Amino acid sequence: VSRRARTAALVALAAALAPSRAAAGAASFVRPPSLQSVTTRSAVVAFRLDRPCEASVRHGAGTELTRRANSAGPGTDHALALADLLPGTAYGYQVEACGFPLGEAGSFRTAPGPAVQEVHFAAMGDVGCGCPDQAANARTAAARRPDLVLTLGDNAYRSGTDEELTANFFVPMAPLLASTPVFPSLGNHEYYTADAQPYLAAFTLPANNPKRTERYYSFDWGFAHFVALDSTCEEGGARACERGEQLRWAEQDLRRSTARWKIVFFHHPPYSTGAHGSARFMRPYARLFERTGVDLVLGGHDHLYERTHPLKDDAPVPAGTPGAVTYVVAGHGGARLYSFGAPAAPFTAARDNTRKGFLDVTISGDRLRGTAYALDGTVIDQFTIRKVAPAR
Numbered sequence: 222v223s224r225r226a227r228t229a230a231l232v233a234l235a236a237a238l239a240p241s242r243a244a245a246g247a248a249s250f251v252r253p254p255s256l257q258s259v260t261t262r263s264a265v266v267a268f269r270l271d272r273p274c275e276a277s278v279r280h281g282a283g284t285e286l287t288r289r290a291n292s293a294g295p296g297t298d299h300a301l302a303l304a305d306l307l308p309g310t311a312y313g314y315q316v317e318a319c320g321f322p323l324g325e326a327g328s329f330r331t332a333p334g335p336a337v338q339e340v341h342f343a344a345m346g347d348v349g350c351g352c353p354d355q356a357a358n359a360r361t362a363a364a365r366r367p368d369l370v371l372t373l374g375d376n377a378y379r380s381g382t383d384e385e386l387t388a389n390f391f392v393p394m395a396p397l398l399a400s401t402p403v404f405p406s407l408g409n410h411e412y413y414t415a416d417a418q419p420y421l422a423a424f425t426l427p428a429n430n431p432k433r434t435e436r437y438y439s440f441d442w443g444f445a446h447f448v449a450l451d452s453t454c455e456e457g458g459a460r461a462c463e464r465g466e467q468l469r470w471a472e473q474d475l476r477r478s479t480a481r482w483k484i485v486f487f488h489h490p491p492y493s494t495g496a497h498g499s500a501r502f503m504r505p506y507a508r509l510f511e512r513t514g515v516d517l518v519l520g521g522h523d524h525l526y527e528r529t530h531p532l533k534d535d536a537p538v539p540a541g542t543p544g545a546v547t548y549v550v551a552g553h554g555g556a557r558l559y560s561f562g563a564p565a566a567p568f569t570a571a572r573d574n575t576r577k578g579f580l581d582v583t584i585s586g587d588r589l590r591g592t593a594y595a596l597d598g599t600v601i602d603q604f605t606i607r608k609v610a611p612a613r
């Protein structure tokens with residue numbers, strides 16, 4: 222037997238004895254990883270496996286993945302908390318399951334502290350079609366490398382079931398969710414299944430309210446304060462929430478915040494000329510936003526793009542008027558576009574129902590710049606909000 226033949230035989234033997242991934246029971250992702258509840262000090266990496274396994278997330282600053290967050294036991298659904306992180310820092314991570322690395326290494330940035338006066342986020346509504354446009358939107362948004370992404374409800378059509386959250390949210394959004402902390406909000410379609418239980422199970426959210434519900438919450442990112450509301454609750458169609466309770470909490474939360482910028486997001490827009498039209502049941506919140514210095518309010522539900530002039534008491538006012546709030550409907554994130562339900566209103570500053578896309582917002586110091594991008598990266602709309610220094 223030649224030396225070469227013996228070597229080949231030994232290599233073949235070694236390969237046969239090595240624990241092959243399939244033989245040892247390597248898992249694969251049913252739901253690819255998403256980054257949830259990311260703060261200045263912590264992050265959650267959530268994913269679902271196709272078989273129950275122990276799982277862990279190797280991670281570390283930059284590309285040195287020297288730390289490890291382990292699951293408490295074997296399972297298919299994992300939400301592993303990475304603790305003791307540093308603010309505004311880039312971290313790499315690698316999921317491992319059943320003893321093998323799974324998927325590609327990812328990376329993200331933790332939230333910066335309140336002294337940092339730069340924030341860049343994406344917002345998209347009514348994304349959950351499970352269609353190619355949704356995936357294209359996620360890719361276009363990811364290419365702009367936002368710090369975080371907000372969803373504006375109706376994350377998974379038709380009914381926000383467990384299967385639909387997988388197929389119509391986590392899978393098509395994967396390229397964005399692997400690198401961008403996501404902060405979702407509830408739409409009416411989530412409520413079609415068990416008062417949104419599959420959504421609540423899929424996301425780890427701040428739940429910083431007396432009831433400890435994840436249906437509405439707030440968080441800070443740099444010098445900006447974000448509030449997610451449950452507008453379906455406010456509409457009255459949800460048994461699992463109390464309207465007055467949410468409004469009282471929002472008032473306290475917005476008053477308590479000393480953040481330079483305040484952004485509120487939820488599904489049903491108080492001002493819209495789309496087929497659904499203005500959600501008047503959210504107008505009491507509009508009054509609250511005017512009283513508490515909210516700068517920008519984002520909604521969906523109408524599958525199109527619309528931006529208002531700065532508004533106060535339902536009427537346009539000059540930019541810089543104290544208490545003026547700008548509203549954007551960005552329900553053009555994936556689902557079939559709607560026709561307008563009315564001519565442009567006095568509150569309408571810009572509107573488009575011919576292109577799907579998302580809203581990209583950069584805040585730098587006293588200036589907020591919003592750009593509505595279409596799927597191909599072309600610009601649908603652009604606007605600026607300037608902070609007027611408060612009177613001394």
Ligand SMILES: [Fe+2]
Pocket residue numbers: 375408409410488521522523
């Ligand atoms: Fe909706």
